[in-house]
Amino acid sequence: MHEYSTQELMIIAAARQINDGERIFVGMRLPITAYGVARLTHAPNAVGLFESGVARYEPAEDMLYTMCDGPNQLGAAWTTGLIQIMGLLSGGRVHAGFIGGAEIDRFANINTSYIGDFENPTTKLPGSGGAPDIAAMAERLIVIINHQKHRLVEKVDFITSPGYLTGGDARKKAGLPGGGPSVVITDRAILRPHGPENELHLASVHPGHTVEEVIENTSWELKSTPDLGETPAPTKDELDALHRIDKEGFWRS
Amino acid sequence: MPDGASIVLGAALENAIPFAATHELIRQGKCDLNVVAPISDISTDMMIGTGCVAEVTGAWVGNVSGGMGHNFRRATEHGEPHPIKVHDYSNFTIGMAFFAGAYGLPYVPVKSILGSDIIKSNPQIKLAENPFVDEPDPVALVPALKPDVAFLVVQRADRAGNSHIWGSTGLTQEASIASEKIIVLADEIVEPEVIASDPSRVLIPGFGVNAVCHIPAASHPSPLIGRWKRDNAFFHHYHQETREPDGFKRWVGEWVRDLPDHDAYRTKLGGELEELRVEGEAFSAPANYATD
Numbered sequence: 001m002h003e004y005s006t007q008e009l010m011i012i013a014a015a016r017q018i019n020d021g022e023r024i025f026v027g028m029r030l031p032i033t034a035y036g037v038a039r040l041t042h043a044p045n046a047v048g049l050f051e052s053g054v055a056r057y058e059p060a061e062d063m064l065y066t067m068c069d070g071p072n073q074l075g076a077a078w079t080t081g082l083i084q085i086m087g088l089l090s091g092g093r094v095h096a097g098f099i100g101g102a103e104i105d106r107f108a109n110i111n112t113s114y115i116g117d118f119e120n121p122t123t124k125l126p127g128s129g130g131a132p133d134i135a136a137m138a139e140r141l142i143v144i145i146n147h148q149k150h151r152l153v154e155k156v157d158f159i160t161s162p163g164y165l166t167g168g169d170a171r172k173k174a175g176l177p178g179g180g181p182s183v184v185i186t187d188r189a190i191l192r193p194h195g196p197e198n199e200l201h202l203a204s205v206h207p208g209h210t211v212e213e214v215i216e217n218t219s220w221e222l223k224s225t226p227d228l229g230e231t232p233a234p235t236k237d238e239l240d241a242l243h244r245i246d247k248e249g250f251w252r253s
Numbered sequence: 254m255p256d257g258a259s260i261v262l263g264a265a266l267e268n269a270i271p272f273a274a275t276h277e278l279i280r281q282g283k284c285d286l287n288v289v290a291p292i293s294d295i296s297t298d299m300m301i302g303t304g305c306v307a308e309v310t311g312a313w314v315g316n317v318s319g320g321m322g323h324n325f326r327r328a329t330e331h332g333e334p335h336p337i338k339v340h341d342y343s344n345f346t347i348g349m350a351f352f353a354g355a356y357g358l359p360y361v362p363v364k365s366i367l368g369s370d371i372i373k374s375n376p377q378i379k380l381a382e383n384p385f386v387d388e389p390d391p392v393a394l395v396p397a398l399k400p401d402v403a404f405l406v407v408q409r410a411d412r413a414g415n416s417h418i419w420g421s422t423g424l425t426q427e428a429s430i431a432s433e434k435i436i437v438l439a440d441e442i443v444e445p446e447v448i449a450s451d452p453s454r455v456l457i458p459g460f461g462v463n464a465v466c467h468i469p470a471a472s473h474p475s476p477l478i479g480r481w482k483r484d485n486a487f488f489h490h491y492h493q494e495t496r497e498p499d500g501f502k503r504w505v506g507e508w509v510r511d512l513p514d515h516d517a518y519r520t521k522l523g524g525e526l527e528e529l530r531v532e533g534e535a536f537s538a539p540a541n542y543a544t545d
Contacts, residue, residue, distance in 0.1 A: 054421045069267075132368075158370045
């Protein structure tokens with residue numbers, strides 16, 4: 001057994017969602033590290049896209065605070081405009097994208113806009129950025145969120161980024177071209193849409209966590225997929241790749 | 254620039270934000286502004302905190318590396334210092350709204366906002382059916398945005414406003430062309446031959462520019478590629494200091510109102526600014542434009 005933190009497990013679980021040769025909307029923080037791990041292990045030909053107008057092969061060498069920082073531009077495959085990069089999405093040329101959120105519901109709709117009524121909110125969150133565009137247009141959506149009861153809710157107050165809307169074929173009827181959320185990675189488990197309703201089901205529980213604990217921290221009545229198991233622990237190769245990227249050990253604790 | 258104007262304070266997202274212009278608008282006490290930008294980091298939050306903003310048109314308002322924008326929250330949750338109207342967009346839809354504004358289209362049909370409640374919170378965006386197919390095919394119609402003034406930061410410009418930009422540009426080109434007036438904040442003023450030597454690097458030609466100002470480090474604390482690194486500590490400090498309205502008042506006094514201009518701001522930053530200057534060299538290969 002190798003030692004690893006929960007965050008490291010999440011990064012490696014996220015890296016496994018990236019297939020070789022795919023074009024991925026990366027975003028910042030955890031997903032950008034996951035992208036780097038995927039490039040160093042099973043997906044050496046993946047391409048990373050940043051909505052500010054950057055496409056990269058290799059992840060940036062230095063720490064990034066925003067996707068517009070110098071290290072993300074040096075040695076890029078393409079520095080251009082937002083419309084050019086997000087146009088790849090709109091044109092159906094992006095395989096998957098990562099997004100996070102404050103709230104997600106049983107049909108994987110995501111809220112980053114308003115808690116409460118949007119006309120008179122109790123909390124105003126920063127907003128959408130490019131997340132709705134990614135959620136609508138990417139072939140697959142990979143969601144990263146902390147697993148707490150107030151975050152995994154029955155119904156979000158505001159759908160910033162659409163998942164399966166009211167379930168079933170609602171997403172398709174709304175005219176959304178992208179395939180929708182394929183996986184939700186939390187700090188306790190992995191959830192996936194399952195069945196004709198596309199409701200999020202528990203697909204695997206991270207080592208050291210229990211099904212009961214996951215259910216307790218989810219607001220809707222969480223069902224399991226037929227093949228429910230344990231999230232596979234990181235391999236030595238995956239952890240080695242992560243440690244090569246995370247030189248300072250930012251994700252280790 | 255009149256009160257009540259709609260203004261673009263940078264549209265590159267998180268780099269090249271014209272903070273020098275943000276500060277000057279605050280000093281001049283312009284009011285009832287509509288701040289139009291996809292993101293523009295804490296520039297929008299500080300404008301809101303001074304009470305000079307009536308409306309925000311954009312996709313994201315906060316402190317990119319710090320988290321929530323405290324002034325934005327106070328205004329939207331408690332109406333402090335006064336209520337503001339927020340016009341929600343996603344990054345791509347505001348981009349296409351600028352695109353429509355820039356190129357004379359009344360609206361652009363987009364797919365990427367379908368299913369989002371932004372269509373409810375922003376009644377400017379309307380649902381329609383694609384008239385070119387027989388089966389149901391919903392689209393969202395995003396009307397043109399035409400701001401009054403766009404401020405942008407460039408690495409170098411000549412006196413006529415012909416400007417070179419390199420690095421990612423977000424929506425800078427579309428937002429600028431869509432705007433009635435363009436004001437360029439140049440890190441360096443160069444001879445016209447320098448700009449003319451590489452016309453492919455021109456994002457905005459001088460004939461579209463209304464004014465060019467020579468303001469080194471105009472984008473501080475945001476980065477300018479090849480010139481200035483991002484001042485992460487400054488963003489963090491702003492986040493800490495502006496948690497309460499009194500803290501914001503102190504901050505905006507110290508860093509904006511009590512300083513006469515951006516020269517004084519640079520002097521106040523002193524050695525801290527010098528440490529952010531890009532000293533390294535990673536030049537591109539020259540491009541040959543010869544004709545024979």
